[in-house]
Amino acid sequence: MITGRLFGVGVGPGDPELLTLKAVRILHESPVIAYVSADGRPSVARRIAAQHLLPGHSEINLALPMLPLPELAQAAYDEGASRIGSELEQGHDVAVLCEGDPLVYGSFAYLFDRLGERYPTEVVPGVVSFTAAAAAARKPLVGRAQTMVVLPATLPRDALLAQIGRTDAAAILKLGRNLAKVREVIYELGLSEQAIYVEHASGVGERVLRLVDLTADEAPYFSLLLLPAGRPS
């Protein structure tokens, strides 16, 4: 018997119009869609893709536990992979919706780990949050002989200092409760004037502010700081 195919589908940063044509086609062709939801909240990826879903889809909601215990998360991925695997065994294609790009800071990696060797798998890349943020800020991010680092705000202070200090451009993702720490690092490096804060890039509630104009010490999870490289030489 021929199994179904597993698709990791990037749905982009938030604007439903930033899905690719291919993402929309794969969603329309897949009888089953799957997505992760975290902390008891509705799935972000599903919300982004909602207007492209069809009435006939069956849906698999992989609910990650509230408690940030790695064993619980692994158990949730095990169970999700098993439900997806069962659809694939019945010959149904399954499209896993992923915010941004499936292979950049995505939970798709955990499903791919469990299913990618056993079933035919294809990944549809998507627009990532940091390029959408640069578009929202209307700032060239990196050019010519310049370098860019992409990193999560959850890193320890010293790692942030070292990484940001050695690059031309930076995108610092997942600010959340780490905003105050990241702000300190950026001021220490003398980069506060260039830093741009972007919340919900391209999505509902998009905000773009210079870091120096931002007073809060916490930020939503889907917020980031950009340090554009400036004009290339």
Next chain:
Amino acid sequence: MITGRLFGVGVGPGDPELLTLKAVRILHESPVIAYVSADGRPSVARRIAAQHLLPGHSEINLALPMLPLPELAQAAYDEGASRIGSELEQGHDVAVLCEGDPLVYGSFAYLFDRLGERYPTEVVPGVVSFTAAAAAARKPLVGRAQTMVVLPATLPRDALLAQIGRTDAAAILKLGRNLAKVREVIYELGLSEQAIYVEHASGVGERVLRLVDLTADEAPYFSLLLLPAGRPS
């Protein structure tokens, strides 16, 4: 008189199906499209977008000079900006087609520099080559507390060593004649087993190879090396 609007439109890495819905809409709504062509060859961005263009578009081909002299390139951007500006003055919207994303290693920055303050400008982000390459290679690129650096292969050897040595994941773009140098750096860092070579990600002629299986010393300009971060801890 109301001027036209300037759009920087990311057309993605090569597959015409990886344009976003928004990119297609903006192209359909813009009476004028513009693009850069280099070295006397047809424009890559125009080729990617070709099937989405309409018969009525007028087209501005900004031909960059063969000689890599900065003054000549600047003069070409000056002239292109002046032609685009003249359309905008007549109230025509102009969509500038950009491979990948307009603000990541794109020539759109040079036009934006010249026109972005004078005319209403919007940037439509696109899928970048390195996430399309990861999709082609079916390799998670970066996750959780990991860092990624994106850099051009044109950097000096020492800069490549330092940057790649301090990150979990790397994407090394624009290999071209720099493949031999980059290969040496990757072997020196003991990373050759992980390195994946991707040529024309998602486009015609896509090739994915392990670096250790690649014998050539030169590569096309639109090729890159990925160092995926490996399974996050």
